[in-house]
Amino acid sequence: MRAEERRQAICDSLKAAHQPISATALAARFSVSRQIIVGDIALLRAAGADISATPRGYVIQKSPSGLLRQVACRHTAEGMEAELNAMVDQGCTVLDVIVDHPIYGQLTGPLQLSSRYDVAQFIARCAQADARPLSDLTEGIHLHTLSCPSEDAFRRVRTALREMGVLLEG
Structure with missing residues (x-):
């Protein structure tokens, strides 16, 4: 070939x-x-x-189905798995993570996580590679773009993140 x-x-x-x-x-x-x-x-x-x-x-990248929404969060690397699970547990797909780097500007990492299995695999790969999350560059502050099946699912995500103490709100 x-x-x-x-x-x-x-x-x-x-x-x-x-x-x-x-x-x-x-x-x-x-x-x-x-x-x-x-x-x-x-x-x-x-x-x-x-x-x-x-x-x-x-x-x-296929056009995501559902509603595209973003959430701003802040947590340590140790809180990453719980945060991601809180989003996929509500039926949303975590499309990416975005940080605002002081030198390079916006940095985006595609994730495409839709289930606890996806999250567990991602966390395992981070551990195997001894890799740190992008949010370490910004003292834990980052955005996630979500594809949500409904506004209600997005509200549930925000509620879960708020209860965890990781949701940044205006």
Whole structure:
């Protein structure tokens, strides 16, 4: 398979996927190295493909279903799992985390977390990589973009976060 054909096949695979696909899985599928896939993804992005790297792999962002809402929170790294679970427990998908860095401006990390399983996998990967959350850069202050099935679900998220003491309110 030629490189152009492989890159098109990668795009097709990501478009058809219902969950993120890791570079390792794509490498196995196309019988190339993981580094070749990383390069292919970079070239696809440079050509305008809307491919995001999430903690679970690559995705082509589909228009989120439901209502898009944002919440501002503040907590330590130790509170991250409880905060994320509070949001997915209400039926919302945590699309990303956003911090306002004093030098680089807005930094966004795609998450795509929809369940406690997703949250547990994310937390495990953070522990394995000894990685710190983006919110460590801003003394715990950050935003999350949520896709919520209803306004009621968003209200429940805000209530749960308020009760945990992590919701920042005006």
